[in-house]
Amino acid sequence: MRIINHPILCNYYVTYRCNATCSFCDIWEKPSPYITIENFRENLKDLKKLGVKVIDFTGGEPLLHRELDLFLEESKKAGFITTVTTNCLLYPKYSERLKGKIDMLHFSLDSPDEEEHNISRGVKCFDKILDSIQITKENNERPDILFTVFEQNIDKIERVWKEITQPNDLVLILNPVFNYNNVETGENLSEKSLQKLLWWGKQKNVYLNEAFIELRKDGGNNINNPICKAASSTIVISPENKLILPCYHLGTKEFAIEGRLAELYSSEVVKDIIALEGKLKECEGCVINCYMQPSFAVEMNKYFWKALPSTLKYSLLKGTWKQLF
Template sequence: MINSGLTVNFHLTKNCNFRCGFCFAHFKQTAHLEYKNSASIVQELRNFGFRKINFAGGEPLLYRNFNLLLKYSKKIGFITSIITNGSRIDQNWVKDIAPHLDILGVSCDSGNRETLQLLGRGNGTSVDHTKRVFEWIDEECIKSGARIYKKLNSVVTKLNWKENMSDFVKSLNIHRWKVFQVLRIEGENEMNFSDYQISNEEYSFFLKTHSGLPKYGVKIIAEDNSLMTNSYLMVNPSGRFYDNNSGRYYESDPILEVGVEKALQQIHFSKENFTQRNGFYSI
């Protein structure tokens, strides 16, 4: 049986209401599964032994019946997680979903509105809205007794590698900050990648700038390009495992046709890289 501590990342949809120029999850050639098939994949993954599932996109909250799928995943025993740009989250959503959600991750790459607009991450309102989302989570946890682990995801690019985001990050009251070096993926973002590409030294500079945050309770998880390669178990919107081996995506046969075990054998995954990027953690 697969190690129960591993996370499966189910990218439900390629649809997104933001246009981040560095995005490597366009899934241009993939179709979308109907809810019934997505739920069947979730069940197959759980039967195989996976315990943690993370829903991503695109923007996962644009997937039809997303709330229903999340609640179903929790019902059958998954530790549930979301990575979202947060734009479609309001206080009513938080109240409805809190009992079924274990981990909430919001993607925001800067504490500067102008930088976010240049990156294509909405119209710049993500700075304030991200703060509100985490405040709503805190308030709901206090009211209901829910326990939701909070994290921020940020991609370091040419537009933000000199920025000090410390005050913004501290204001969010989060547990974990994942800091990614912008990654080139053939067929996804290579056309304009030079507009965002940074050197290893520039990435290290960004990390050094924020090295004081752990004393405020923020655990920084740094993922350079080498650690991002083959360290994620990912399912694309058409229900196939895929990997980013050698700078491009390779995919398995459909999980619902060949089963989880055979589909896993068709992609590259490094448990060592998963471990090195701190993929195993308690909430």
């Protein structure tokens, strides 16, 4: 049963450019412009009209955009919840400009071992993460540590929890890796690893959306009975100021926004594409977290109930629930 009939999240790609070369991502390989403040202001008004609650400023590396603080400030003033994920290479430089403007700030960290993390990211950024944690403590801010879980690093969760997140009173977000297109992310997580993640999700200051695990156990999205509501729950805007449908990772259509996002999103041609969400052949078996999470929130089914306890746990830890009312 559908309980929310409007998009709740905007994945706003401020640029595809990145100063890291992560092996499990291909976004950094794309040539890319940066979004403009003029386009952003036009789109912000329409996102409000469409009912969006959260704007995820993403990339690439979002801190490469020198006006990111302005986008965040205007989003906060308009009543949106803001979120940014960064590799921290630039966070020490821009921390003062970003202070108080990000509701959910995520620092990407995949290993407690400096060399291992740097190799996975293709750049030396481990020390910048530790520096950034100290800066946020001085600024009375509380980032999350976003740990992308692979079969080969799942046993490193304990050390990250004990050595980094618990001593600094940070939330550890466990992000099970997913495959898409031709990007090589290694073998799928085993049943043993999925069970281990469920155990970790119940520990103090650890967030794991249990519906992610349930969906993987079920074999992912089924195109004959799709759980994915990517296009109707999430609006994806590219650095070229285009609406991408039905999602970024499997996007098959792009539309120039040209100052008419709300009108475009409500048009018949876009509605026809939205009607195909989760039903395309490429959607079979999909478990992409960034679109499944909002999908779980807009329709009441078993995944909704699996996601609810962990979602409430995170909202209470971070206080973001207050901004939804």
